[in-house]
Amino acid sequence: MKLPITCPSCENPLNVSQMRCNQCETMINGNYELPLFLKLNRDEQNFILNFFLSSGSIKEMAKQAELSYPTMRNRMDDLIEKIKKLDINSEKKE
Amino acid sequence: MNWKLIFNPFSKFSEIKLLAFGIVITLIGSFIGHFLNLTYDGVFDAHLSKEVSFLQSLKENFLDISSVFLMLFIAGKIIYKKTRMIDILNISLVSRFPTYISGLFAINPVLERVSKEVLKNMEHPEKIQLATLDLVIVLIISLLSIFMLVYSIILLVNGFRVSTNTKKAKHFVFFIIALILAEVIAKTLVYNI
Numbered sequence A: 001m002k003l004p005i006t007c008p009s010c011e012n013p014l015n016v017s018q019m020r021c022n023q024c025e026t027m028i029n030g031n032y033e034l035p036l037f038l039k040l041n042r043d044e045q046n047f048i049l050n051f052f053l054s055s056g057s058i059k060e061m062a063k064q065a066e067l068s069y070p071t072m073r074n075r076m077d078d079l080i081e082k083i084k085k086l087d088i089n090s091e092k093k094e
Numbered sequence B: 001m002n003w004k005l006i007f008n009p010f011s012k013f014s015e016i017k018l019l020a021f022g023i024v025i026t027l028i029g030s031f032i033g034h035f036l037n038l039t040y041d042g043v044f045d046a047h048l049s050k051e052v053s054f055l056q057s058l059k060e061n062f063l064d065i066s067s068v069f070l071m072l073f074i075a076g077k078i079i080y081k082k083t084r085m086i087d088i089l090n091i092s093l094v095s096r097f098p099t100y101i102s103g104l105f106a107i108n109p110v111l112e113r114v115s116k117e118v119l120k121n122m123e124h125p126e127k128i129q130l131a132t133l134d135l136v137i138v139l140i141i142s143l144l145s146i147f148m149l150v151y152s153i154i155l156l157v158n159g160f161r162v163s164t165n166t167k168k169a170k171h172f173v174f175f176i177i178a179l180i181l182a183e184v185i186a187k188t189l190v191y192n193i
Helices: A042-053 A058-065 A069-093 B003-007 B015-035 B054-079 B085-094 B097-107 B109-120 B132-164 B171-192
Strands: A016-020 A027-032
Touching (some): A069 B132, B003 B132, B015 B054, B015 B085, B054 B085, B054 B171, B097 B109
């Protein structure tokens, strides 16, 4: 099942309010912020995972995706910018 | 047909493939210049001239490509530090493809006939007599030439956008200035070297 990360009503980021132990059914209620990685959409998460699996080689990723190196590097730069913004926003909240 | 690839090959193909394609079309373009006596006296220009050798045509292409490369590379580095030489070189080479194609239009005998008729009656334009078919052919060639010019500019814009990760409109001001400067430098160099 896909984890929703933005509110379908106002499009703001969602927080975690409940967690449950599948073994003993213990439930914890609270207001937890999602980890930074989970605030990214599915494609962005896959991108980071692929980057890791390609041993950090954008060139290798570009080859696998049959795209040019600058196209892949631009995606990486755009994602870095997004993560920086998300990081700043979560620091402000704290 | 994949239009995205035709108008933006830089997003898909590797730098080696683009470089090989760029070198091949530069050589073919220089042969076209030699056989059809075309002078490439500007970034987007291909005009009929007298006796153009293969080496002269190659030299003109080299000067045009170098001017575009130098100016776009400087603009690219100002906008985006990670801009690579190879990507800008590929844009400079590949974006000339439509210019070489439009050079082929020069072999049309109708164009020669029409231009002779116009030149003959320059001072009395009312005496110019052109067949309707000739006019239609000239119109089609003109439209194709304009399309090739637009295609070349589209290739430059898309290539520059991919190479420099440009999204802001203000960055394209640098691009336009670089292109105008490249045109001035290319024209100056072609006529003086």
